[in-house]
Amino acid sequence: MNKKNLHNIILLSGLIVGALMAGFSIIEKSNLSNFQWAAKIEDTSIPMEKYLTQLDGLAKDKRSPITQKDKEYVLERMIEEELLIKRALDLGMLDNNPMARGTIVQQMIKTIISENARLEVSEENLEEFFKNNKGFFTKSSRLRLQQIYFSDLQFNEDSYLEANNAYQKLLKGESFDTVAAKGSKSALKIPNSLMTLSKIREYIGPSLMNAANQLEEGAFTGPIKVSGGYKIIYLFEKEVAKEPDLKQIRNSVLAEYQKRRDDKSLRDYLENLKNWYDVSRNLPD
Numbered sequence: 001m002n003k004k005n006l007h008n009i010i011l012l013s014g015l016i017v018g019a020l021m022a023g024f025s026i027i028e029k030s031n032l033s034n035f036q037w038a039a040k041i042e043d044t045s046i047p048m049e050k051y052l053t054q055l056d057g058l059a060k061d062k063r064s065p066i067t068q069k070d071k072e073y074v075l076e077r078m079i080e081e082e083l084l085i086k087r088a089l090d091l092g093m094l095d096n097n098p099m100a101r102g103t104i105v106q107q108m109i110k111t112i113i114s115e116n117a118r119l120e121v122s123e124e125n126l127e128e129f130f131k132n133n134k135g136f137f138t139k140s141s142r143l144r145l146q147q148i149y150f151s152d153l154q155f156n157e158d159s160y161l162e163a164n165n166a167y168q169k170l171l172k173g174e175s176f177d178t179v180a181a182k183g184s185k186s187a188l189k190i191p192n193s194l195m196t197l198s199k200i201r202e203y204i205g206p207s208l209m210n211a212a213n214q215l216e217e218g219a220f221t222g223p224i225k226v227s228g229g230y231k232i233i234y235l236f237e238k239e240v241a242k243e244p245d246l247k248q249i250r251n252s253v254l255a256e257y258q259k260r261r262d263d264k265s266l267r268d269y270l271e272n273l274k275n276w277y278d279v280s281r282n283l284p285d
Contacts, residue, residue, distance in 0.1 A: 039079050041086065046078055054078060112269050113262040121257060129257045130246050137244050137253060142194040144237035145212050147204060148180045149187030151229040163223035163230035170220055176234050184229065194239055208233055 038051035055074050059066050088094070094101050130137065150163040166179045190203050201209045208231065211221050215235040223230040246253060 038075055041079065041082055044082070044086075046075075046082065051075060051078060109266060112266055116258065116262055116265055121254060126250075126253060126257060127246065130253050133256075134243060136256070137249060138241055139244075140196040140198070141213065141241040142196055142239040143200055143212055143235060144192065144194045145200070145233055145235045146176065146180065146190055146192070147187055147208075148176075148183040148232040148234070149226075149229060150223070150231070151184035151186055153228065154184045154186075155229070159229045160223060160225075163232060167220075167222050167232055170232070170234070176220075176236075180234075187231075194237060204231075204233070 036048050037045035038048045039046040051074070055066065055071060058070060058074055062070070094104070148163075148166055150159045150166070152159045155162050162182070166182060169179050170176070188203055190200075197209055197213060200212065204212070205226075208224065208226070211224060212233045212235055215221065215233070215238070217235060217238050220234040221232055223232060
């Protein structure tokens with residue numbers, strides 16, 4: 001491909017995308033009466049309504065009244081734009097230009113869901129949505145904990161005795177650090193910060209996570225049998241999940257409501273398109 005052809009493709013692609021982003025197609029199939037169209041290009045028409053909208057936009061930018069020359073200029077530019085789009089489509093440029101196709105798809109999606117921006121969300125609907133999705137808006141409990149590990153490999157048959165001795169010392173008030181110093185060094189280091197239950201599960205597994213979640217701040221478990229030894233879990237801090245108040249997180253709830261509404265609108269629109277057009281599928285085995 002020579003540079004001239006490449007330049008033409010880039011130019012036409014930009015015009016296609018620009019035109020589609022500006023208003024999608026300004027032409028329609030020629031089923032309009034003479035009073036409803038401003039120009040015709042073969043079997044398609046430029047609706048008079050859209051022409052007048054373009055003309056009105058020019059009038060707002062001008063300080064002087066619209067002239068006949070202005071009217072002709074606007075119409076000719078609209079015709080030229082549609083001719084370029086029509087020619088580009090005839091050349092199959094959208095088929096060969098993934099970037100242009102992607103831009104058009106994204107703009108179509110924006111146009112579909114933009115209709116929802118005009119719709120007011122009533123407090124009643126928002127409250128019902130919040131009520132049905134409280135779990136989504138409730139933050140998970142967070143814990144800050146550490147573990148003491150007594151490895152069978154290090155203590156042999158005495159791992160439980162060592163773990164129980166450590167537990168008794170904790171009951172008598174010895175500090176965690178002092179008792180933990182006597183445990184096995186092979187235990188996985190847990191970050192000294194508040195973490196969600198799902199994150200804690202990654203460090204100590206579901207069983208120990210559940211045991212830790214039952215503790216109060218400053219409490220600890222007795223020796224718990226694990227693979228390769230025994231563990232004691234010490235809970236330093238606990239942030240219990242609280243059901244949020246709608247007034248405190250209204251903006252977040254509204255944003256999620258609108259997001260799900262937009263997703264549904266897009267999905268419904270796509271399903272309608274699948275029913276509108278004849279779609280055949282040929283999936284390989």
